[in-house]
Amino acid sequence: MAMKRIGSQTVKMSNPPSIIGTASVVGPKEGDGPLKNYFDIILEDDLWGQESFEKSESKIQEEAIKLAITNANLSPKDIEYLFSGDLLNQIISSSYTARQLEIPYFGLYGACSTMAESLSLGAMIVDGGFADKVVCATSSHFSSAERQFRFPLEYGNQRKFSSQWTVTGAGATVLSSTGNGPYITYITTGKILDLGIKDVNNMGGAMAPAAIDTISQHFKDTGYTPDDYDLIITGDLGLVGKKILLDLMKKEGFDLTNNYSDCGIKIFDRAEQDTHAGGSGCGCAAVVFNGYIYKEMIKGNLDRVLLVATGALHSPIITLQGESIPGIAHAVTIDNLVV
């Protein structure tokens, strides 16, 4: 067993990569929400001058990556690898962004777990000595996602109360082999779990078992307890998933009541914004992490965070064939100080 492995699903960085720049770009609805002061760019309309929602999503991701690189005082040619993915078929938002940037590119698909998947791979590649500077990114768009996964918006379909609202937004993180933090210190990689949920309007329920599995394993592998974290935050379990997670984590022996939250709950004002169970999508964890969490860490208001981005690997074609929706969750520890 290699020495960086500290448990069945966790590795500890030997030279923790530093976050040296981030950026977040969000749509108008996200920019109206409780986290509005944390985002770098808030769009006035969600097409952003493009002809389609898909092209708009690409532009959002491209601008987020460019801004993160600028915020790190670098230019795209300084970046050795780009790790990115998104929800659209053939991850077109990411591929067309990578075409514009001309950075060696690893395309990922982890559904809404992509922010943590990209940070995991990016951090290991830097820690392993293969690169000095990488970018990890993802995006989602309410309108491109709705028409791909559920119904075209023009149908005016009524939303269930367990549904979530796909975030329009993109986030990008520049990781470096040197820097002053925050640092990525531990990575716990998820397995796919599927407890048989087939309701495409209850993604939180589909993803919660995977989040519980990954968080529990993270504590077992690292020896950390919930109290060692200032914040443990899942990507987009929403209200339904949050309740399941808190209940079942307690049964596993971990009380997360005091320091647990979910990016999908934090990003919208439920009473004012009519988003039912909360936000979702790759962009949800991406903008909350690269906006809110990163900036609170820089200010010193949060010192150690466990980001657990959660993905529902929902596929319209295979759901129509009677299959249930598998979930996955990847966890990344971000530390202001390296211990």
Added chain:
Amino acid sequence: MAMKRIGSQTVKMSNPPSIIGTASVVGPKEGDGPLKNYFDIILEDDLWGQESFEKSESKIQEEAIKLAITNANLSPKDIEYLFSGDLLNQIISSSYTARQLEIPYFGLYGACSTMAESLSLGAMIVDGGFADKVVCATSSHFSSAERQFRFPLEYGNQRKFSSQWTVTGAGATVLSSTGNGPYITYITTGKILDLGIKDVNNMGGAMAPAAIDTISQHFKDTGYTPDDYDLIITGDLGLVGKKILLDLMKKEGFDLTNNYSDCGIKIFDRAEQDTHAGGSGCGCAAVVFNGYIYKEMIKGNLDRVLLVATGALHSPIITLQGESIPGIAHAVTIDNLVV
């Protein structure tokens, strides 16, 4: 610059991971072709007892991974990470396979470049000390791909001569931090290139510029020349792409006439099998690599191979919106001896 980097797009492994087991599973047409004696399992029908082509593709990938692990004298619980992806939306073949195997999972999307993408990331993670044993895998299925990317087979659509035939098959590679080779020694990661091709029946043309870019960069970064390789093989450029590649590589100053081939050309007998420009799909490079190339390396008939898996990041929705098809190519050097 970290010391494992030896050029703008290439890294050299410091402890080259060894391939300790592979497997290939192919459909009936592939099992009738010139490479039939190299495959581990040849299906009698391409549904393999499943209700849909998509479920069949998942089963094909799952059996390929399980067999590769068995061939490495291991069991799934010995594997620390699974790196896999495929062509289907939401990479369902890979996700549903990962659900069955319960191995920590990184989902990838690189279209038909996935075999080299998974080997690149898997090798770096092992070389970086994060894992001792990983599996890299991918699959494709003619019938699931045709209906997703072009037309349902029931339409009886006529195929153009520049079209390729998506391979039904899956390949899997077990990489280990210890072993007797063949070894992965160099990794050259591609950038996305797009020269404006919009014809979904000419994927070879769309991918050739990316392959040329990656192979040229590989020679510049490593100092190798074409003669240093026993075989330089692209994933699925087919006859159209092969001609472009040989011509343009010559203009770049590299003569590949003597030792270049393409997995898509090798897998089918053009005269007998009516596959027009050749084979394609993630499974094409996967089964040719894990079947033919690996077994010829073990026999000592090939000692150093450059596998250049090529991906056309074709998306039906964005092509309908007028966009061209970007290509990417990732290259991996496989060596019988570590220099």
